[in-house]
Amino acid sequence: MSTSESRPARRDSVRNRQRLVEAAREVFAERGFGATLDDIARHAGLGTGTAYRHFPNKQAVAAEVxxxxxxxxxTDAHEALEVADPWAGLVQFFECVAARQAADRGLYETLTGQGDYEAQAQIWPRIVAAVRQLFDRAHEAGAIRADAVAEDIAAVFALLGPAYAMGRTVHPEVWRRYLALLLDGLRAEGKTSLPGPPPTAADIPALLGAGKQF
Known part of the structure; x- marks a missing residue:
């Protein structure tokens, strides 16, 4: 094959991969991680063989998403750092991420360990590192309880899963009520000490995995 012939082929391959990733994002958002790679290929308007040439399984495309x-x-965490009030910035971060998860079943399921386990283990430390700046700033301002740690966010988001499910049958915004209750537990004023040791980064997979057993 000549160089001129190979370039269009490569461009087609790149476009097809992009179509598959975008289709996966849409299919997972609507149907959750129960969707198959065949479903994704169909949604992208591509053949199953094309999908499997780019991704060996749905876990691989989920890792891309x-x-x-x-x-x-x-980015949400960095934008929240620009909010002048530390507590308001922390609330903005939780509300932004929770709203996206409420609208995207696949995002919630992959973040809480139902997608590619290795990819999940790699991304959470980066998320926690970004959020730790929000927690440090809130601690310095006396806005949140001293024993709250950035690693707690994994469990907070996992606990919102049932509220997202309620939104599909009760009210689409019901999760906001329960996020407010969870966030109230982070406030510094008038709180009892949290029992037990705080979670560490190494504990996050176990925390999320335990939630899937119910």
Missing amino acids: LRGATEQIV
């Missing part, structure tokens, strides 16, 4: 979602969460 998760990487993009991680970048957005880190």
